[in-house]
Amino acid sequence: xxxxxxxxxxxxxxxxxxFVAVREANVSIKGGDFFSFLGPSxxxxxxxxxxxxxxxxxxxxxxxxxxxxxxGIGPNKRPTALIFQNLALFPLMKIWENISFSMEVAGASTAxxxxxxDELLDMIALEGQGDKYPSExxxxxxxxxxxxxxxxANPDVLLLDEPLSALDLKLRQHMRTELREIQKRVxxxxxxxxxxxxxxxxxxxxxxxxxxxxxxxxxxGHNIYDHPxxxxxxxxxxxxxxxxxxxxxxxxxxxxxxxxxxxELLSRITPSQVGKLSVGDDAMMFIRPETLRLGKADASxxxxxxxxxxxxxxxxxxxxxxxxxxxxxxxxxxxxxxxxDHISSRGENLSLHYDATNAVAMPAGELASE
Amino acid sequence: xxxxxxHTAKKKVIFSEFFRNNGAVMGxxxxxxxxxxxxxxxxxxxxxxxxxxxxxxxPPAEVGGPKDVYTLSNYQHxxxxxxxxxxxxxxxxxxxxxxxxxxAIMVTVFNILLCYPLAxxxxxxxxxxxxxxxxxxLIIPYWINEILRAFALRIIFGDSGLLNDVLIFLHITSxxxxxxxxxxxxxxxxxxxxxxxxxxxxxxxxxxxxRNQIEAARDMGASWVRIHRRIVIPHAKPGIVSGATMxxxxxxxxxxxxxxxxxxxxxWFTQLVYQWFNDSLNWQxxxxxxxxxxxxxxxxxxxxxxxxxxxxxxxxx
Ligand SMILES: Nc1ncnc2c1ncn2[C@@H]1O[C@H](COP(=O)(O)OP(=O)(O)OP(=O)(O)O)[C@@H](O)[C@H]1O
Ligand SMILES: [Mg+2]
Numbered sequence: 001x002x003x004x005x006x007x008x009x010x011x012x013x014x015x016x017x018x019f020v021a022v023r024e025a026n027v028s029i030k031g032g033d034f035f036s037f038l039g040p041s042x043x044x045x046x047x048x049x050x051x052x053x054x055x056x057x058x059x060x061x062x063x064x065x066x067x068x069x070x071x072g073i074g075p076n077k078r079p080t081a082l083i084f085q086n087l088a089l090f091p092l093m094k095i096w097e098n099i100s101f102s103m104e105v106a107g108a109s110t111a112x113x114x115x116x117x118d119e120l121l122d123m124i125a126l127e128g129q130g131d132k133y134p135s136e137x138x139x140x141x142x143x144x145x146x147x148x149x150x151x152x153a154n155p156d157v158l159l160l161d162e163p164l165s166a167l168d169l170k171l172r173q174h175m176r177t178e179l180r181e182i183q184k185r186v187x188x189x190x191x192x193x194x195x196x197x198x199x200x201x202x203x204x205x206x207x208x209x210x211x212x213x214x215x216x217x218x219x220x221g222h223n224i225y226d227h228p229x230x231x232x233x234x235x236x237x238x239x240x241x242x243x244x245x246x247x248x249x250x251x252x253x254x255x256x257x258x259x260x261x262x263x264e265l266l267s268r269i270t271p272s273q274v275g276k277l278s279v280g281d282d283a284m285m286f287i288r289p290e291t292l293r294l295g296k297a298d299a300s301x302x303x304x305x306x307x308x309x310x311x312x313x314x315x316x317x318x319x320x321x322x323x324x325x326x327x328x329x330x331x332x333x334x335x336x337x338x339x340x341d342h343i344s345s346r347g348e349n350l351s352l353h354y355d356a357t358n359a360v361a362m363p364a365g366e367l368a369s370e
Numbered sequence: 371x372x373x374x375x376x377h378t379a380k381k382k383v384i385f386s387e388f389f390r391n392n393g394a395v396m397g398x399x400x401x402x403x404x405x406x407x408x409x410x411x412x413x414x415x416x417x418x419x420x421x422x423x424x425x426x427x428x429p430p431a432e433v434g435g436p437k438d439v440y441t442l443s444n445y446q447h448x449x450x451x452x453x454x455x456x457x458x459x460x461x462x463x464x465x466x467x468x469x470x471x472x473x474a475i476m477v478t479v480f481n482i483l484l485c486y487p488l489a490x491x492x493x494x495x496x497x498x499x500x501x502x503x504x505x506x507x508l509i510i511p512y513w514i515n516e517i518l519r520a521f522a523l524r525i526i527f528g529d530s531g532l533l534n535d536v537l538i539f540l541h542i543t544s545x546x547x548x549x550x551x552x553x554x555x556x557x558x559x560x561x562x563x564x565x566x567x568x569x570x571x572x573x574x575x576x577x578x579x580x581r582n583q584i585e586a587a588r589d590m591g592a593s594w595v596r597i598h599r600r601i602v603i604p605h606a607k608p609g610i611v612s613g614a615t616m617x618x619x620x621x622x623x624x625x626x627x628x629x630x631x632x633x634x635x636x637x638w639f640t641q642l643v644y645q646w647f648n649d650s651l652n653w654q655x656x657x658x659x660x661x662x663x664x665x666x667x668x669x670x671x672x673x674x675x676x677x678x679x680x681x682x683x684x685x686x687x
Contacts, residue, residue: 055585076591088582092604101600102590153590 004032004189005066005079005156007052012061014047021047023213025061029191029206034183036192038200039210040236040368045193046085048210049159052191053082065157081155083163087146089134095145096121096130102153120148123182140171147182157189164199176202197237201225209233211368217272228360229272234286236368241292241331243285244364247277255361256302257285261326266302267359282364289320291358292333294343297351303359305352307331309344319343323350416664423657444658463642463659470639471666473553474622477560478614481568484561485613489569490602493576494584505573512566520559520630527555527631551633559631560621567620568613575609576602608684615671622667639663 007029014022022044029035037045050056052063054075063070070078081102090098097104099120100113108116114130121127124144126137134142143163150158160179164172180203183190194200200207201221208218209232217229228234235242245259255269255277267285269277277283298304307323310330318334321343325331333352335343344350389397424440432438448467451460495501511519526532527549534546549555579602587597603610628638643663646656675682 053589055589075585075589076593080589082586082589084582084586086580086582088580088586090583090587090601093600101587101592104600105591105593105596149590 004030004187006031006064007035007157007189007191008062008064008067009048009052010062010064012048012051012058012063014044014051014056015059021213022051022058025215027208027215027218029189031066031189032187033205034180034190034192034203036194036200036204036207037210038194038197038207038237040195042212043210044213045195045210046161049082049161049191049193052157053080053159054078079156080159081150081153081157082159083146083150083161085161085163085165087142087163087166089142089146089149091134093133094130095126095132095134095137098134098145099130099149099152101149116152117148120152124148139167140175143167143175144178147179151182151186155188157191158183160190160192162193162195164194165196172196172199179203201237209237211236211366226360227271228286229270229362231284231286231362231365231367234270234284234360234362239289239332240286241289242326242329242367243287244326245283245285247279247281247283247361250277250279254356255283257283257361259285259326262305262307264302265305265359266356267361268357270360270362273362277361277363283361284364284367285359285361287354287359289332289334291354292331292352293354294333294335295351295353297349301353303354303356305331305354307350307352309346309348309350311346312342312344321350323352419657420661422654423661425654427652427654444655445662447655448659448662466637466642467639467662467666469636470622470663471670473557473560473638474618474667475670477557477564477621478568478618480557480561481565481617482610482614485565485568485572486606486610489572489576489606489609490598492569493573493579494581508566508569516563517626517630519563520627523555523559523562524550524631527558550631551635553633553636556628556631556633556636559627560624563624563627564617564620567616571609571613571616572606573609575606579605607678608680611675611678611680611684614674618671619667622663 007027009025009027012022012025013020025048027035037048039045047056051058052065052070054070054073054077057071065079075082090101093101096114096117099117100108103113103116117130118127121130124147126141126144126148129137129141134145137145146163164175164179167175176199179190179192183203192200192203201224204221206218207221207224209216209224211230211232217224217233219227219229224233224237228237231242234240243257243259243262243265245257245265247255248258248264249256250269253269253271253274254266256264256266258264265285267287292305295304297306307325310322310324312322313320314337315334316337318336319340319342321333321335323331323333331352388401391397392400423444424442425438426441426443428435428438448460448463451457451463492501492505514522524531528534529546529548531549533549534543537543538546547554549558583601583605584597587601592600623640624638625640625644628636628641632638632641639659640663643656643659646652646659650656
């Protein structure tokens with residue numbers, strides 16, 4: 001298996017009338033990568049995928065697959081295979097006919113098609129089920145058939161549009177691992193779309209986070225989580241506590257923020273914004289719930305937050321404590337369950353400690369709406 | 371065996387559910403109305419026609435008398451003609467019969483070919499206002515009485531009708547074409563009369579086809595021909611068959627269009643039936659002819675359904 005085929009989007013704009021669905025997208029996807037587009041509903045993910053698969057011509061810009069400009073090449077001529085949000089299996093064809101449809105198109109004999117379909121059925125652990133119809137399979141099985149059908153065409157790039165969204169949680173988690181394994185095995189480029197950040201983080205080599213048609217950040221899942229480059233990414237990916245304020249002082253890569261509510265707090269500046277934040281700027285600082293710890297009150301500390309408890313929820317593996325925060329936002333702290341009955345009582349004043357390296361500061365901007 | 375057991379069990383569930391959903395009074399009323407419809411409006415008239423078709427045409431005084439016995443003579447007449455004729459078979463009437471069936475099949479096929487692209491276009495260009503408008507425009511001519519519509523077509527297809535005027539104006543022909551004598555007007559009239567009954571079932575099924583399936587096939591390299599052959603047509607099959615059934619049955623049984631648009635020399639089988647009832651006042655003979663038409667068309671429909679593997683149940687969809 002070769003190292004896979006690269007996909008490049010260069011300055012892509014997609015407009016529907018006056019509405020701009022995708023704005024200035026520049027993405028280069030390495031061959032053989034598992035690449036995800038992550039963003040809330042309606043941000044233009046499907047639209048981008050349709051531009052790659054050829055169902056839609058971008059209003060402006062270039063799509064290149066394997067270095068080749070795809071302008072004017074229809075979806076039936078591109079080396080891509082698309083797995084639809086609703087799978088779109090053919091209900092009136094048997095499973096094996098579904099899987100081998102691309103070979104039927106290419107004029108392969110029934111025996112060849114059957115043989116290849118059986119191989120793929122083995123691969124997706126559905127051996128012997130080729131003569132069933134899609135309606136006779138479970139959700140997860142249909143899912144795997146859709147993957148096999150797409151792989152049967154030997155595409156260079158597999159495009160997946162939220163293929164797991166219809167499955168229940170357990171199956172979804174199982175399919176994540178399975179998809180990742182299939183991708184490693186076949187070695188082709190996967191472009192995966194999801195609004196579920198868990199999926200994007202666990203499976204992908206790289207993630208592009210989108211907001212209303214704009215790509216905010218392209219990075220590894222780890223970097224997206226630890227070093228978000230915009231307030232949108234920080235608040236959309238994972239859970240985060242936001243503190244608004246103004247920059248009081250800058251020392252190298254660290255900033256002292258004078259927050260609206262919690263006094264002066266120290267934070268590191270997120271790498272991509274180092275040098276772009278200066279004293280007096282409106283800033284936002286983010287601290288994840290799992291990096292907060294309970295400690296003693298210390299008014300002089302720049303890494304301690306004092307807040308009143310609103311309520312507490314038991315989550316099984318942890319407790320979530322909600323405290324009064326900035327404006328209408330509450331502060332969430334998550335404490336591992338080590339057998340305690342409870343962590344706090346309502347109205348109690350707590351001191352929350354954190355490491356400045358676990359906090360990120362950046363210029364103020366739009367947050368993801370919940 | 372097991373199948374039938376399951377079937378009756380399922381039926382019982384449907385019945386009890388029906389009464390539970392509608393209440394005892396409303397349920398019985400609905401049930402009674404459907405029963406009335408089935409028995410008095412469908413079954414009894416047909417049975418009485420069936421009975422008629424096996425009796426002699428007797429003067430009123432002898433009806434119910436010793437001469438009023440069952441006979442096959444009315445059916446024999448269609449096959450062999452009257453006793454006084456010199457021909458071996460009743461070739462005149464049989465020819466009309468065969469011609470009617472073939473013409474009805476042609477009208478049906480023509481309607482399928484015409485409606486499929488239209489239904490595809492309407493069904494797949496999802497819900498835009500323009501499409502709704504088109505559908506309404508298609509319905510409007512059907513607010514007009516069937517007979518008026520047929521006469522309107524007769525005017526258009528006439529010797530000095532609109533169509534001939536246009537053809538002559540465009541120098542496509544120098545002499546007016548006799549569309550009526552050529553039966554072109556008749557076929558056009560029949561095709562037009564029932565075209566909506568073909569279009570709407572087709573439109574309904576095609577509209578219910580998930581667009582992603584078409585795109586998925588396209589993504590896998592399928593040509594448009596293959597997409598229609600493998601995806602759209604199999605999906606639309608119940609709609610096509612139910613439309614075709616209605617158009618075929620109604621064309622074969624049409625009377626107004628053949629009366630008004632038919633050429634002087636061409637008879638439609640229903641016109642023979644009509645003549646027996648109305649001109650010869652031989653209801654028995656007419657009933658036999660009508661029965662033959664009914665049974666033949668039903669047989670043809672069932673055969674076609676078997677060939678194309680469509681179930682009765684699919685058609686109602
Ligand atoms: N054919 C179209 N005509 C007009 N607007 C469109 C069209 N297709 C998509 N849009 C708009 O573009 C935006 C992005 O749509 P898209 O389907 O790409 O969203 P998405 O990110 O895939 O969302 P979801 O997660 O809900 O699937 C939406 O606001 C949508 O209304
Ligand atoms: Mg989408």
